[in-house]
Amino acid sequence: QWCLPFHVTRLCRKAMRGLSCRLLAVHHNAPDCNARLEGLRMRMARAGNPVNRAFLRLLLKGCAMATGASLRYVYAHSDRYILLSDSFHRAFRNITGLKNTGKLLTIPNPVTVENREFRYDPAFKKKELLFVGRLEPNQKRVSRVLETWALLEPRFPDWTLRLVGDGPEKEALQAFCAERRLERVSFEGFRNPAPYYEQASLLLLASEYEGLPLAVVEGMSFGAVPLLYGSFSSAYDLVDHGQNGCILPASGGFQARQMADMAAGLMQSPAALDAMARAAAAKSRKFTREHVVRQWEEVFRNNTPTP
Template identity: 90%
Template sequence: MNILFLLGKFPSVGGVETVTAILANEFSARGHAVHVVSFEQVTETPTPALDDRVTLHRLSYPVSSRANRDGLRDILASSHIDVIINQWCLPFHVTRLCRKAMKGLPCRLLAVHHNAPDCNARLEGLRMRMARTGNPVNRAFLRLLLKGCSMATGASLRYVYAHSDRYILLSDSFHQAFRNITGLKDTGKLLTIPNPITVENPEFRYDPALKKKEVLFVGRLEPNQKRVSRVLETWALLEPRFPDWTLRLVGDGPEKRSLQEFCAEHRLKHVSFEGFQNPAPYYEQASLLLLASEYEGLPLAMV
């Protein structure tokens, strides 16, 4: 079988990108021809490393350009692609691009939703602004915006569902949330496929003797979804009471500088920013894993 993954950023550091690399390698190892198409390349090399047999292709922004449509169609036709796995099923115009490119070609389109269907960065950003404002007029305006964005999200999801052969969610518990936000009653195309384990560490063992007085956070350092600021705000209350414990943050992202400034302002001495690392050794020695996300699909850190 000839399989093509389509996503926004690749190579890049993130959950969707990590899952894509692992699945691409597994399909390749099983004898399938695998291609990965992305619109933006943030890093030079994927993590984990890709099988040499996996072929990378580059498109560009804007997503809906004729050049992208023609370029994607050339890849689909010349590589005889059987299945497109759309890892970027929102916004809807990615699906529209796929449908235009595959017109008349014998391939199927699978949409994969990597988050909770009723939560996304735009909706959560509006909820955060509502929580911060004390002005009743602003609150009413933001409430209207939130309702409008929720309706737009539902419409976008309905389009993707209607124009995909299967729609994949990460958990059975998301099926009802999907029906609620889309208003769809017939959802026979929904499937559940959980995220895989993404850390290869066959020698891992749970041994209490290895455990240290460490609290661990693993993930992107960003404010909208992961809410790492909550982790540090909690730690600021705990560190004076437990001076022999350490908080380790494994990951990187746009909020790193502000989080470091928070530590300096509150004179936190037992916080370690580890950067992007293989988290397996940290899991072995940490006593607690602390996640404070506002919303998730199925956190790779937890799996």
């Protein structure tokens, strides 16, 4: 379950000596991005000195090569290497340089927040936008959610934004709200998200990279319509744009105005929002625990030799 650093796989292999075990490596994020790589990209974007930028560019290249080497080791010493989305297979081949990747499999994350009937009940819904996740700047980029909300709050005085989660960026985000005089933002802290999913109408996610974010499929199971920044290819596994949610393409970089316009279109159209909510709940059934567990059981039962 932690297959990016090679030393974990090395330790597992030592522990397996003399045992008839199989080792399954599971990559829980996009294979070509991680906190270290993204941190270097962020430093490059802030660097004003051309010499510093050049140095950081070399550092980034070296870090990417080290990441690829580590992933190659894990792949070579695992019986199966499991990704969260078929769309990540190409990224894995690109960063590792591997051409024969017959050991790759795809098994998505399941819905783990309890909503067994996948019930969408419009009676519970409120005029609320929701973010669920860590409050940190490297991956989740919650500041983008607030930038979007800053454009929406003056236009929709009866709507609110709730942030469920905690993390090191909380104080900076609260300072942003104070500076922009945003009055209808609620920092809920670390909570069971189920009641928030049940009453939220829209779920916002503007991460710089993701694997297969649980908050999205969990929210969809309650009929919270997702608005995603399409920075990660698996977003298109979750959302059929315009049917069960909306995706802001990443080609032009994050644009808060475009994200706000997508949200406003649904906030102004209860009928369209209701139709998307029903479609979102239906789509989330693809990620039930039962469905995903069957895929895992098939892997465990499969004793064919490693390709």
